[in-house]
Amino acid sequence: MVVCPICNRSVKGTEINDHIDSGCRTFLLDESEEPTASSPPGGAQSYSASQPPSSTQKKRSASTFFQPPAAKRQLTNARPSAPLQWGSNGTKAGTKRSYDEGPGCDGSPTDLPNGAQNSGVGDDGNKDGSTASVADPRPPDGATGSSGPLTKRSKNTRTAPLAERMRPDTLDDIFGQDLVGPNGVLRALIESDRVPSMILWGGSGTGKTTIARCIARRVGSRFIELNATSTGxxxxxxxxxxxxxxxxxxxxxxxxxxDEIHRFNKGQQDVFLKPVEAGTITLIGATTENPSFRVQAALLSRCRTFTLQPLTEDDLQRILVRALEQEAEQGGIEISPLIDEELLRYLSAFADGDARTALNLLEMALSLTNRPPDPDNPEPLTKESIKAALTKTLVYDRAGDQHYDTISAFHKSVRGSDPDAALYYLARMLQSGEDPLFVARRMVVIASEDVGLADNSMLPLATATYTATQQIGMPEARIPLAHCAVALALAPKSTRAYRGLNNALSALQEPGVAALPVPVHLRNAPTRLMREMGYGKEYKYPPNYRDGRVKQDYLPDRLLGRRFLEDRDLGTEVDPDVEMEEAAG
Structure with missing residues (x-):
C-alpha cells in the first residue's frame, strides 16, 4: 500500500499510476477514507528531531513530509473553529479576495468558473515567461468542487484592448488562415492528436498566438507561454x-x-534541440522574420514550418463586424451610425492584413464616437474627421522582410522602365525612415548593372547623387534621389557588361579553368631572374603601334577563341503578353 502524493489516500502500489491518471477518483483501497491532510490519527506517536523513530516502527509516507510539525498540528487542532461567514459579495469573511472578485465585482462566486483565479490559457501576464495551464485536472489551492474550464481573465475585464477581448477561442473562429480551416493541413494534425513541433511564420496580427492557444485548448496539453525577449x-x-x-x-x-523566437541567439535556440527531439515538449515558435535566416538550421529541421498569410480585406471586415456585434451585446456600447460598412472597409484596407491593427483602429473609432460632446468645439463629428484622426502609419520594418522586399520592388521598377512605380517605392521607403544612402548605393549599382553600356553617363549621375545625399541629408536629399531614379528608369538599358562578367564567372566553374597559367608574355617581370625566364619578353605594347593594333593573344591557350562578351545589349526572349497586346492594337 502507498499514499497518493496528490490526494493523500491509500492506493495499491501497483495501481498508483492508474489512480493518478483517473484524477484521484478510482483505484482507492477505502472509498470512505478521507484525505489525511492535517494531523495523524489520535494516539499516534510523534517524533522530534532529537528522537528519531526506531527501525521497528513504520516509516512515514512521502506525503507527511510536507505536513507541519506534530506540535504545531496539535496546537492548531486545539483551537476552536468559528463558523464560516460569508460577505456581501459571496466571499468568505476574513479571506483575501481574488483579482476577479473585487473591488467593483458584483458577481457571485458562481459567476467565476473553478480556477479562474489561476487564469489559464491566454492570460496576458504570461508574456514574461510565466506558465499557463490548460485543462488541469487538479483544482487550485483553496478551490472546492470539481474543476471547471479555465477562463481567460482578460476577457472578463474591460481594461483589456479590444484586440485581446476579441481573440478567438476555437479554430473555427479564426478567419483567413486555410491552414486551420476545415481542410487545412495543420487542422488535420490537430484533430488526429499528432501536433508536431512547429514554427509559425507570418506578419503581425495574422493569428500566430491565437492558433497556438487554440491548439493547447483542443489537445488538452499543459500550455506554457514565454517570450524570447524576457526569458533566459x-x-x-x-x-x-x-x-x-x-x-x-x-x-x-x-x-x-x-513568441518572437527569432530574438533568441544561437546558444539559446540550441537549448531546445534535445527536448524537442526527445518529445519532452512540443515547441510552437512564432516569428515575423524569415525562419530560414533567423532560426537555427538544426532546430528548423526538427520543426514543421507553417506560413501564415496576411489577412484579406474581406477577412478583416468579417472580424470587425463580429467585434461590433460582441461589443454591442456584451459591452453595452452604442454603435454610432458613422461606423458603417464603408468605414469598416476603409479600416480593413488601412490595416494592411493585420487583424490587431484593424481592431485597434476600430476601438479608436468607437472611442471617438462615444466620447461626450466638447462645449468648446461644437462642430459635429463626421466620418471624414474620424478618418483624419486615425493617423496612417506605413507598415515598414528596416530590419525585416519589408526592407528587402521594398528595395527589390524599387530596383525592378527601374529595370522595367516604370518611373511611376519607381517613385512610389522610393517615396514609401523615405516616408518610412529608410536610410537614404542605402537607396543611393542601390542606384549606383543599377547604373552599371541595368543601364550599363547603353548610357555611360548614368554612373557619374548615380555617384553624384550619392555624394549629394551624403552632403545635404534629408529631407532635401529626396530631390536628387528622385532625379536619379527617374533618369535611370527612362534611360535605355544594356546588361551586356553584366552578362559578360557572369559568363566569365561561369567558365571558372569548369574543371581546371580557374587555375590556367597566365601566358608568359603577359606576366609581370620585376626581377632579373624573371626577365631571364622570359616573363613579358614578347609582349607588344599597343600604344606604340599604329591605331594601337597588334596581333597578340591574351587568353590562356585552353580558352583561345572563347567569347564572354556578347554582341547584344539585351536578351532575345519575347513576352507573349506583349505580342498579344501589339496584335490587338
Missing amino acids: VAECKKLFAEAANELALTGRKTIIFC
Whole structure:
C-alpha cells in the first residue's frame, strides 16, 4: 500500500499510476477514507528531531513530509473553529479576495468558473515567461468542487484592448488562415492528436498566438507561454525539467509557445534541440522574420514550418463586424451610425492584413464616437474627421522582410522602365525612415548593372547623387534621389557588361579553368631572374603601334577563341503578353 502524493489516500502500489491518471477518483483501497491532510490519527506517536523513530516502527509516507510539525498540528487542532461567514459579495469573511472578485465585482462566486483565479490559457501576464495551464485536472489551492474550464481573465475585464477581448477561442473562429480551416493541413494534425513541433511564420496580427492557444485548448496539453525577449536559458531548462516530470507522472504533454523566437541567439535556440527531439515538449515558435535566416538550421529541421498569410480585406471586415456585434451585446456600447460598412472597409484596407491593427483602429473609432460632446468645439463629428484622426502609419520594418522586399520592388521598377512605380517605392521607403544612402548605393549599382553600356553617363549621375545625399541629408536629399531614379528608369538599358562578367564567372566553374597559367608574355617581370625566364619578353605594347593594333593573344591557350562578351545589349526572349497586346492594337 502507498499514499497518493496528490490526494493523500491509500492506493495499491501497483495501481498508483492508474489512480493518478483517473484524477484521484478510482483505484482507492477505502472509498470512505478521507484525505489525511492535517494531523495523524489520535494516539499516534510523534517524533522530534532529537528522537528519531526506531527501525521497528513504520516509516512515514512521502506525503507527511510536507505536513507541519506534530506540535504545531496539535496546537492548531486545539483551537476552536468559528463558523464560516460569508460577505456581501459571496466571499468568505476574513479571506483575501481574488483579482476577479473585487473591488467593483458584483458577481457571485458562481459567476467565476473553478480556477479562474489561476487564469489559464491566454492570460496576458504570461508574456514574461510565466506558465499557463490548460485543462488541469487538479483544482487550485483553496478551490472546492470539481474543476471547471479555465477562463481567460482578460476577457472578463474591460481594461483589456479590444484586440485581446476579441481573440478567438476555437479554430473555427479564426478567419483567413486555410491552414486551420476545415481542410487545412495543420487542422488535420490537430484533430488526429499528432501536433508536431512547429514554427509559425507570418506578419503581425495574422493569428500566430491565437492558433497556438487554440491548439493547447483542443489537445488538452499543459500550455506554457514565454517570450524570447524576457526569458533566459536557465528558465527554459527549468521548464523542460517540469515538462519531463509532468510527462512521467501523469502522461500529459507540454506545449511551449515561444513568441518572437527569432530574438533568441544561437546558444539559446540550441537549448531546445534535445527536448524537442526527445518529445519532452512540443515547441510552437512564432516569428515575423524569415525562419530560414533567423532560426537555427538544426532546430528548423526538427520543426514543421507553417506560413501564415496576411489577412484579406474581406477577412478583416468579417472580424470587425463580429467585434461590433460582441461589443454591442456584451459591452453595452452604442454603435454610432458613422461606423458603417464603408468605414469598416476603409479600416480593413488601412490595416494592411493585420487583424490587431484593424481592431485597434476600430476601438479608436468607437472611442471617438462615444466620447461626450466638447462645449468648446461644437462642430459635429463626421466620418471624414474620424478618418483624419486615425493617423496612417506605413507598415515598414528596416530590419525585416519589408526592407528587402521594398528595395527589390524599387530596383525592378527601374529595370522595367516604370518611373511611376519607381517613385512610389522610393517615396514609401523615405516616408518610412529608410536610410537614404542605402537607396543611393542601390542606384549606383543599377547604373552599371541595368543601364550599363547603353548610357555611360548614368554612373557619374548615380555617384553624384550619392555624394549629394551624403552632403545635404534629408529631407532635401529626396530631390536628387528622385532625379536619379527617374533618369535611370527612362534611360535605355544594356546588361551586356553584366552578362559578360557572369559568363566569365561561369567558365571558372569548369574543371581546371580557374587555375590556367597566365601566358608568359603577359606576366609581370620585376626581377632579373624573371626577365631571364622570359616573363613579358614578347609582349607588344599597343600604344606604340599604329591605331594601337597588334596581333597578340591574351587568353590562356585552353580558352583561345572563347567569347564572354556578347554582341547584344539585351536578351532575345519575347513576352507573349506583349505580342498579344501589339496584335490587338
